[in-house]
Amino acid sequence: MQNKFTETFVCGKYVVCAILTMYLISVHQQNEESNIFSWLVHTIAVPIWLVLIICTLLLLTTLICIFALKKQSTPHYQRYKKDRLFGAVWRWRWQDNTMISLWCYCPECDDELLYNEDKGRSLYGQVYKTHFICANCDNQVKATVPGGNKEDALIAVEREIYRKVRNGQFKQAIKSF
Ligand SMILES: [Zn+2]
Structure with missing residues (x-):
């Protein structure tokens, strides 16, 4: 354009x-x-x-x-500001080389998702996972990030985004959105 x-x-x-x-x-x-x-x-x-x-x-x-x-x-990867991860649409901004304002949105209606930390039990002890819920879609769970609370979920998503930046997969994500 x-x-x-x-x-x-x-x-x-x-x-x-x-x-x-x-x-x-x-x-x-x-x-x-x-x-x-x-x-x-x-x-x-x-x-x-x-x-x-x-x-x-x-x-x-x-x-x-x-x-x-x-x-x-501007580095090419800083055009990478949106991706679909763990079932939700995630958006963020770049400030210099740091990712900021990372949050997820409903893939159907684009509403900002709420979160619910789920602490369960397994053979190995307590297991956390975080559900991301869309209030606009009858409180349906749109994404679940296993392995921790909300902060851990955000770190997991960040790690996935940085991984895609390192191996170049982010270019595909830019094209698909
Ligand atoms: Zn929705």
């Missing part, structure tokens, strides 16, 4: 430059002087609308270039 905008504005700039060049050549042809560079020192009347269009296009092109350069300087 960004590339299309950039291409459109760059093309627009070239079109205006071409119109201006043709305009200057036509002025030159009307002139009797034979020196090929003489037109460079002529003053011409340029319509204000043309000046405004040129200035606007130059300004927009400059802003787009600055934006594109800034975007290029």
Whole structure:
């Protein structure tokens, strides 16, 4: 999308430059002087609308270039801000190289999920797992992260996200969303 905008504005700039060049050549042809560079020192009347269009296009092109350069300087993995893990949709933001605001959302209605820590018993002692519940979908459990309470669940999801960043699988996740 960004590339299309950039291409459109760059093309627009070239079109205006071409119109201006043709305009200057036509002025030159009307002139009797034979020196090929003489037109460079002529003053011409340029319509204000043309000046405004040129200035606007130059300004927009400059802003787009600055934006594109800034975007290029951001590491690719920092475009990875959403994934489907443990049955829920997880979203987060990057602050420098650190993941922040990690939380999960319902894959059906996109409501923010609630959590319920489940402490059970097994042959090996107490076992925790954390259920993530959607209040908007009749309190259905949408995701369950085994092995701990809510904090442990968030750490498990973080570890999975960092694993995907390290092995490059995050690129697939960016494409799928
Ligand atoms: Zn839901």
